[in-house]
Amino acid sequence: MNGRRVARLLAPVLLAATGAVSGAQIQATVTGADGKPVTQAVVTLKPTGNSPVPEGNPKSVVMDQVDKEFVPLVVPVQAGGAVSFPNKDNIRHHVYSFSAPKTFELKLYSGVPSKPVVFDKPGVITLGCNIHDWMVGYLFVTDTPWFGKTGADGSVSIDAPPGEYTVRVWHPWSSAMAEQKVRTDAAPAKLAFRLSVVPPPVPARK
Amino acid sequence: MIRFARLEVRIVVFFVILLICMQGVMFTLVTASGQHIAERRVREELATGERLFRRLVDQSNRRLSDAASVLAADFGFREAVATRDLGTIQSVLRNHGARISADVVLLADIEGMPLADTLDEGHSGAGLPQVSDLLAAARDKGKAQAITLIGGVPHQVVVVPVLAPVPIAWVAMGFKLDNRAARDLQDVTALQVSFLSRRPGDGWRMHASTLPEQARVPLLHSASRQSTLDTFSFIDVGDDHYATLVPVLGEGSEGRVVAVLQRSLLEGLEPFHRLRNILAVLAVVSIVLSIAGSMLIARSVTRPVGRLVTTARRIQDGDYPEHVAVERSDEIGELASSFNHMLDGIKQRESQILRLAYEDALTGLPNRAMLHDRLTQALSSARRTASPVSVMVMGLDRFKEVNETLGHPIGDRVLREVAVRLQGVLRESDTVARLGGDEFAILLPTGDSERVQNVMRRIVATLETPIVIDDQAIDVGGSIGVASFPDHSDGADTLLRQADMAMSLAKQANSGYAIYDPAQDDGRRGHLSLLGELRRAVERDELNLHFQPKLDLATGAVHRAEALVRWQHPVRGFVPPVEFIPFAERTGYIRQVTRWVVERAILQAGEWHRAGRSITISANVSTRDLMTPDLVNLVTGGLQRHGTPASLLCLEITESGFMDDPTRALETLEQLHALGVRLSIDDFGTGYSSLAYLKKLPVQELKIDRAFVMHMVTDRDDATLVRSTIELGHNLGLEVVAEGVEDAASLDMLRVLGCNEAQGYFISKPLPADRFEQWLDQRGSAASAAA
Ligand SMILES: [Cu+2]
Numbered sequence: 003m004n005g006r007r008v009a010r011l012l013a014p015v016l017l018a019a020t021g022a023v024s025g026a027q028i029q030a031t032v033t034g035a036d037g038k039p040v041t042q043a044v045v046t047l048k049p050t051g052n053s054p055v056p057e058g059n060p061k062s063v064v065m066d067q068v069d070k071e072f073v074p075l076v077v078p079v080q081a082g083g084a085v086s087f088p089n090k091d092n093i094r095h096h097v098y099s100f101s102a103p104k105t106f107e108l109k110l111y112s113g114v115p116s117k118p119v120v121f122d123k124p125g126v127i128t129l130g131c132n133i134h135d136w137m138v139g140y141l142f143v144t145d146t147p148w149f150g151k152t153g154a155d156g157s158v159s160i161d162a163p164p165g166e167y168t169v170r171v172w173h174p175w176s177s178a179m180a181e182q183k184v185r186t187d188a189a190p191a192k193l194a195f196r197l198s199v200v201p202p203p204v205p206a207r208k
Numbered sequence: 209m210i211r212f213a214r215l216e217v218r219i220v221v222f223f224v225i226l227l228i229c230m231q232g233v234m235f236t237l238v239t240a241s242g243q244h245i246a247e248r249r250v251r252e253e254l255a256t257g258e259r260l261f262r263r264l265v266d267q268s269n270r271r272l273s274d275a276a277s278v279l280a281a282d283f284g285f286r287e288a289v290a291t292r293d294l295g296t297i298q299s300v301l302r303n304h305g306a307r308i309s310a311d312v313v314l315l316a317d318i319e320g321m322p323l324a325d326t327l328d329e330g331h332s333g334a335g336l337p338q339v340s341d342l343l344a345a346a347r348d349k350g351k352a353q354a355i356t357l358i359g360g361v362p363h364q365v366v367v368v369p370v371l372a373p374v375p376i377a378w379v380a381m382g383f384k385l386d387n388r389a390a391r392d393l394q395d396v397t398a399l400q401v402s403f404l405s406r407r408p409g410d411g412w413r414m415h416a417s418t419l420p421e422q423a424r425v426p427l428l429h430s431a432s433r434q435s436t437l438d439t440f441s442f443i444d445v446g447d448d449h450y451a452t453l454v455p456v457l458g459e460g461s462e463g464r465v466v467a468v469l470q471r472s473l474l475e476g477l478e479p480f481h482r483l484r485n486i487l488a489v490l491a492v493v494s495i496v497l498s499i500a501g502s503m504l505i506a507r508s509v510t511r512p513v514g515r516l517v518t519t520a521r522r523i524q525d526g527d528y529p530e531h532v533a534v535e536r537s538d539e540i541g542e543l544a545s546s547f548n549h550m551l552d553g554i555k556q557r558e559s560q561i562l563r564l565a566y567e568d569a570l571t572g573l574p575n576r577a578m579l580h581d582r583l584t585q586a587l588s589s590a591r592r593t594a595s596p597v598s599v600m601v602m603g604l605d606r607f608k609e610v611n612e613t614l615g616h617p618i619g620d621r622v623l624r625e626v627a628v629r630l631q632g633v634l635r636e637s638d639t640v641a642r643l644g645g646d647e648f649a650i651l652l653p654t655g656d657s658e659r660v661q662n663v664m665r666r667i668v669a670t671l672e673t674p675i676v677i678d679d680q681a682i683d684v685g686g687s688i689g690v691a692s693f694p695d696h697s698d699g700a701d702t703l704l705r706q707a708d709m710a711m712s713l714a715k716q717a718n719s720g721y722a723i724y725d726p727a728q729d730d731g732r733r734g735h736l737s738l739l740g741e742l743r744r745a746v747e748r749d750e751l752n753l754h755f756q757p758k759l760d761l762a763t764g765a766v767h768r769a770e771a772l773v774r775w776q777h778p779v780r781g782f783v784p785p786v787e788f789i790p791f792a793e794r795t796g797y798i799r800q801v802t803r804w805v806v807e808r809a810i811l812q813a814g815e816w817h818r819a820g821r822s823i824t825i826s827a828n829v830s831t832r833d834l835m836t837p838d839l840v841n842l843v844t845g846g847l848q849r850h851g852t853p854a855s856l857l858c859l860e861i862t863e864s865g866f867m868d869d870p871t872r873a874l875e876t877l878e879q880l881h882a883l884g885v886r887l888s889i890d891d892f893g894t895g896y897s898s899l900a901y902l903k904k905l906p907v908q909e910l911k912i913d914r915a916f917v918m919h920m921v922t923d924r925d926d927a928t929l930v931r932s933t934i935e936l937g938h939n940l941g942l943e944v945v946a947e948g949v950e951d952a953a954s955l956d957m958l959r960v961l962g963c964n965e966a967q968g969y970f971i972s973k974p975l976p977a978d979r980f981e982q983w984l985d986q987r988g989s990a991a992s993a994a995a
Contacts, residue, residue, distance in 0.1 A: 098283075100290030100372050130373030132283050138373045202374065203350055 039156025072139025242480030914948025
C-alpha cells in the first residue's frame with residue numbers, strides 16, 4: 003500500500019463521488035486509534051426510518067490482480083452490481099469466495115474473465131486465490147447507492163439527497179463498524195470517525 | 209627329595225602370589241577406572257541422546273505442522289469448513305490424520321468453538337478446551353505447537369489456521385506420547401524414555417515408559433520426593449543406577465509434561481564387566497599356567513638334582529653307576545657333567561688305591577691282600593675240581609744283616625732282585641707275593657706234591673747264585689714253608705698260617721724248607737683268637753713255669769734249670785709253646801710273656817734260695833726284649849722285689865736275636881752283666897754270628913742247639929760240630945751246655961767231649977716247681993744213697 007498505488011486508485015473514487023446527483027454532501031474522515039488516517043475504509047449512508055432507498059443503477063466495478071495481489075484491497079459495490087476480476091499478471095489465478103453473501107470461484111484463468119460476477123446480497127465478500135494463499139481482497143456489497151471509500155487522507159465525500167442517514171464505516175482490519183446518525187440539508191456535513199484498525203500479520207509470499 | 213619338593217613349592221608359591229597380587233591390582237584399577245569412565249560415558253550418551261530426542265521432537269512437530277498445513281490449505285476442505293459441511297469435514301480430518309498416523313485431529317471455528325474431531329464419539333469435542341492455550345498462541349503467531357495434555361494424555365500438538373484466505377477456523381493435529389512413541393525414541397536415542405505429567409495441585413503421573421516394570425516405580429518415587437524433577441540426577445533402581453535427564457516438554461494451564469531420559473549405568477558398565485570377566489578368566493588361566501610353568505621349571509631343577517643325589521648315594525655305597533645323562537646345556541647340565549668328571553676321578557683314584565692296596569710298592573708284586581684274594585679264589589675253584597693248591601711262604605735268611613751292614617737301599621734292591629728271580633722260576637698262573645719284610649709267598653694254584661718239590665728246588669737253586677749289587681756279591685738264602693690243600697687245610701688263612709709255621713720251622717731247623725706237619729700244630733683244632741687268649745692267659749695265670757734241670761757233667765750235681773713256659777688252656781688243655789711263642793713274637797706280645805716268665809723265674813729262684821736251694825734259673829728272652837731298656841728295669845726291680853741274688857738268674861738269648869741290632873743288644877747285655885745276671889747264648893750254631901762279635905759279648909754260657917745234639921751219636925758231622933763248639937766255647941772262656949740229650953750215649957759222649965752241662969729228656973723233662981723239688985730231693989737222696 004505505498005503512496006503511489008493509493009494515488010492511482012484514487013481516480014475511480016473521485017469519479018464516483020462527482021457522479022452523484024447534486025444534493026447534500028457528506029464528508030467523512032476516518033482515523034485509527036493512533037490518530038492516523040485510515041484508508042480503504044468503506045463509508046455507507048442509509049436513510050433512517052422508512053425513507054425508501056431508491057432503486058439505483060448499480061455500477062460495474064473492477065477488482066484487479068496485480069503482482070499476485072488483489073488491487074485494491076477493498077472494492078465497494080452496490081448490490082446487484084457486477085465485479086470483473088481482470089488478471090494483470092502473466093500467471094494464472096484461481097479466485098474464490100466462501101463468504102456467505104456470495105460463494106463463487108473463478109477457476110484458473112488469465113486475462114479478463116468472460117463474465118463479471120454479479121453480487122446480489124449485501125455483505126462482505128472475502129476474496130482469495132487458491133494458488134496464492136496470501137492474496138486477500140474484500141468486496142463490500144452495499145444495500146444503498148450512497149457509499150464511498152476513504153482515500154489516503156482517510157476521508158471521503160458522498161453526495162446524497164438531504165435527509166436523515168445512518169452513516170456506517172467498515173474496514174476489513176477492524177472487527178467492528180463505526181456508525182453515526184446525521185441529518186443533512188443543503189450545506190455539507192462533516193463527520194469524523196475513529197476506527198481501531200489492526201493490520202493482520204503479513205503473510206509469507208512464496 | 210623332601211627338600212627339593214620344598215624348593216619346588218617355594219618357587220610355585222612365589223610366582224603364584226606375585227601373579228595374584230598383579231592381577232588384583234590390575235583388577236582394582238580396571239574396576240575403578242571402569243566405573244569412572246562408564247559414568248562419564250553414560251553422561252555423554254545421555255547428553256547426546258537428549259539432543260537427538262529434541263531433534264526428533266522437532267521433526268515430528270514439523271511433520272504435524274506440514275500435515276496440518278496441507279490439510280488447512282485443501283480447497284475442498286476449506287469449502288467444507290466455510291459451508292460447515294460437518295460430514296465432509298470429519299472424513300477429511302480422518303483422511304489427513306491417517307496420512308501421518310496422527311492420533312488426534314481437531315477443527316475449531318475462528319472463535320475456538322469445536323466443530324469436529326477424530327476422537328471417539330464419547331470424547332468428541334472434549335479436546336479443544338485443553339488446547340485453548342495453543343489457540344491463543346496461534347491467533348498471535350499464525351500457528352502454534354506444544355506438548356500438552358488432551359484427555360489427560362500428553363500429546364504433541366500443532367495448531368494451524370484454516371485460511372480462506374483469512375483464518376476462518378483452526379485445525380489441531382497431534383501425536384499421542386504413548387509407549388510406542390517412547391519406544392521409537394528409544395530406538396534412535398538408545399535411552400530409556402518415559403513421559404510424565406503433573407497437573408497443578410496433583411502428583412506426577414507416568415504415561416508411557418520404555419523402562420522395565422520394576423524400574424518405573426522407583427522413578428515415580430524419586431519424582432514424587434521432589435516437587436520438580438532435577439534436570440540431572442542418578443536414580444537407583446535395585447542394583448542399577450540410571451543417569452537421568454528431564455527435559456520439560458510442555459508447560460501450560462493443563463499442567464507440565466516432561467520426558468525422563470535415562471541411561472543405565474549397569475549397561476554403561478557392561479563392556480567393563482565384560483572386560484573384567486575376561487580379565488578374571490585370564491587371571492585364572494595365567495595362574496594355572498604359571499603354576500604349571502613354575503612347577504615344570506622347578507622340576508627341571510629338582511629332578512636332575514634328585515638324580516644326581518641318587519647317583520651320589522650309589523657312589524657313597526661304592527656302586528659306580530654309568531654317567532649321569534647330560535641332556536642339557538644349562539647350569540644343571542654343567543653340574544651333571546662336573547659330576548661325571550668327579551665320578552671318573554673317583555673311579556680312577558679308587559682303582560689306583562685298589563692297586564696300591566693289592567700291590568707291594570717296592571717290588572711291584574701282589575701284596576698279602578691280593579695273595580689272600582687269589583688264594584681264596586684258587587681254593588674255591590680247587591674245591592670244585594678237587595685239585596691241589598699249595599702255598600709257600602719264604603723268609604730270606606740273613607736279610608737283616610744285609611740291611612744293617614749295607615743299608616736299606618741295598619736291602620730294597622735285594623728284595624727286588626729276589627722278586628724277579630722268584631717270578632723267573634714260576635709259571636704265569638702262579639702268584640708271587642711279598643708279605644712284608646723279607647717274607648714272600650708263592651701260590652701254586654695247581655700244585656701237586658711233585659711240582660711243589662720241583663718249585664722249591666728251583667727256588668733254592670735260584671737263590672744260591674749270589675745277588676750282585678754295585679760289584680758286591682750278596683749271599684741270601686731262603687727258608688720255605690709249604691702248606692697244601694686239601695692235605696692240610698681248606699681255608700686261605702689257615703693255609704698261610706700253616707705255611708708260615710712250616711717256614712719258621714724250616715728256618716729254626718735251617719733245613720731250607722719244610723712241609724707243614726700237623727703233628728707240630730694244634731692250630732687245626734680250631735681257630736684261636738690267639739692274641740686275646742694269650743693275653744687272658746697272662747692275666748688269669750693260665751701260664752705257668754716248668755723247670756728242666758741242667759746236669760753238671762763234671763760233678764753230677766744240678767745247680768741250674770731252664771724255666772719253660774707252659775700254657776694250660778682251660779678248654780683246649782695244654783697248648784705247646786711252638787703254637788703261641790712264634791705268634792707272640794710276631795705280634796710283639798712276646799714282651800708281656802717275657803716279663804711274666806722273667807718275673808716268675810726271679811720269684812721262684814728267690815723262694816728256692818730262701819728255702820736253701822741254690823738253683824740258677826734260666827729264662828728265655830726274645831730278641832725284641834733286648835732292644836728296650838724295659839728288660840733291665842724289669843730284672844732290677846724283680847731282683848729287689850723278691851730278694852733274689854742276681855747270680856741266681858740266667859737269661860738265655862737266641863744267637864740270631866741280637867744280630868738284628870748288635871750295638872743295642874750289646875748295651876743291654878752289658879747292663880745285665882753289670883747287675884750280676886748270668887747270660888747265655890741259646891741255640892748256638894743255628895745263627896751266623898761272627899766269632900769276633902761273640903767274643904765281645906759279656907756272656908758266661910753257650911748252649912748247643914738240640915738239632916745237633918740229638919743225632920750226634922749217629923751223625924759224625926753233628927758230632928764234629930758239637931765238639932768244635934765245645935772247644936770254641938771253652939776257648940772263649942764260656943761254659944757249654946748241650947740241649948736235647950735224649951739218651952745215655954749222648955750224655956756219655958758230651959761228658960767225654962768236656963761239655964759242662966747237659967739238659968734233655970734223658971735227664972728230666974721240664975717239671976712244675978713242686979715236682980722239680982721232689983725230683984731234686986729224690987736225686988739228692990739217691991746220690992747220698994749212692995754215696
Ligand atoms: Cu492467485
